[in-house]
Amino acid sequence: MIYFDNSATTKPDPEVLETFLKVNQYYYANPSSIHSFGGKVEKLLQQARAQFSKLLNVKENEIFFTSGGTESNNTAIKGTAFHHQKRGKHIITTSIEHPSIIESCEQLKDFGFEITYLNVDEKGVLNINELEKSIREDTILVSIMQVNNEVGSIQPINQIGQLLKNYPKILFHVDHVQGYGKVDLDLNNDGIDLCTISAHKIHGLKGTGLLYIREGIQLSPLITGGEQERKLRSGTENTSGIVAFAKALRLEKERSIKGILQIKEILKLLRDELSSIEEISIHTPQKYAAPHILNFSVKHYKGEVIVHALEEMDIYVSTTSACSSKKNIPSRTLLAMGRTEEMANSSIRVSLAFENTMEEAIIFIQSLKKVISNLEKVMRRSV
Numbered sequence: 001m002i003y004f005d006n007s008a009t010t011k012p013d014p015e016v017l018e019t020f021l022k023v024n025q026y027y028y029a030n031p032s033s034i035h036s037f038g039g040k041v042e043k044l045l046q047q048a049r050a051q052f053s054k055l056l057n058v059k060e061n062e063i064f065f066t067s068g069g070t071e072s073n074n075t076a077i078k079g080t081a082f083h084h085q086k087r088g089k090h091i092i093t094t095s096i097e098h099p100s101i102i103e104s105c106e107q108l109k110d111f112g113f114e115i116t117y118l119n120v121d122e123k124g125v126l127n128i129n130e131l132e133k134s135i136r137e138d139t140i141l142v143s144i145m146q147v148n149n150e151v152g153s154i155q156p157i158n159q160i161g162q163l164l165k166n167y168p169k170i171l172f173h174v175d176h177v178q179g180y181g182k183v184d185l186d187l188n189n190d191g192i193d194l195c196t197i198s199a200h201k202i203h204g205l206k207g208t209g210l211l212y213i214r215e216g217i218q219l220s221p222l223i224t225g226g227e228q229e230r231k232l233r234s235g236t237e238n239t240s241g242i243v244a245f246a247k248a249l250r251l252e253k254e255r256s257i258k259g260i261l262q263i264k265e266i267l268k269l270l271r272d273e274l275s276s277i278e279e280i281s282i283h284t285p286q287k288y289a290a291p292h293i294l295n296f297s298v299k300h301y302k303g304e305v306i307v308h309a310l311e312e313m314d315i316y317v318s319t320t321s322a323c324s325s326k327k328n329i330p331s332r333t334l335l336a337m338g339r340t341e342e343m344a345n346s347s348i349r350v351s352l353a354f355e356n357t358m359e360e361a362i363i364f365i366q367s368l369k370k371v372i373s374n375l376e377k378v379m380r381r382s383v
């Protein structure tokens, strides 16, 4: 099998799975229980938090565990909106965010909030001057993804963070779900107040994630109850998932330098070979793009046709993002980048992990050529 759909999710690392199982098996008490067994589990949770703090270079009390990227993004957007609405009801984001940002913003319109969706250029990158022009007296939050999940474009996070230092009342949230381990982000020096990371994109388990909240920032909780996670996120902690997530984060970081070099080489080969095929247009920009995502269209064929033909060869890629691929609508990101509707309907996303190899890329290219040639034969016969 060739698995090139790592932006949808990654294969759990065996070491991560082992940790998850061990914690579930031997440390299943509730960390809130007052007995010593609960105390042991609480200690494990504290150790995991300390590990996150070290790996991310932030304070322990700045880490809030959630059920994943979607919940962290919802908390960042709605938690900020509800807590700071007396100060203003205007939020700035981009038109190419993950649905967990866009739909959170859309929901807030029912509560009287106004949203500015910034455009991106043909490379999928926003214009910082446009961002500054869109700031208003009542702006309370700017939320920008670091790496786009469909095409891999990178936003100028540091520049935005520096700009927003001139507006101390505006919070800056960054969706770092596709970037962790692949594209650097400095939570201390990039002017970031809130940041989302998800475990299953880095060989951790689905259903675990975190929201970094800079010390001193207040958000309204979305989930209330037993007051876990310092009242921001109630519910018995997923200790085994969190401890496994800490391991996944550490392993991804350790593998990052060598891994990035390797996937850059693989992506270069894919880009060079695919751009020499007449029917193919590449959408991922050369510059300002993450090392693991390549998005392209094959002329005349819907993305799903190619995806299913490749799947017959035991090769797995996506059309748009995993969340949007079943909706059968053109890619919002590609339309925002000025691509035609036909192109936005025919896009394919290849997304790599550090475990992928050059040999897999070579087989992928040969297989894709075969798929295109077979489809052309069928088309010619039917004309």
Ligand SMILES: Cc1ncc(COP(=O)(O)O)c(C=O)c1O
Residues within 6 Å of the ligand: 007, 008, 067, 068, 069, 070, 071, 073, 098, 100, 145, 147, 148, 149, 175, 177, 178, 198, 199, 200, 207, 209, 321, 322
């Ligand atoms: C950029 C981005 N943000 C958020 C999410 C949501 O993360 P999760 O699947 O952990 O809810 C995804 C998932 O695809 C993503 O790519």
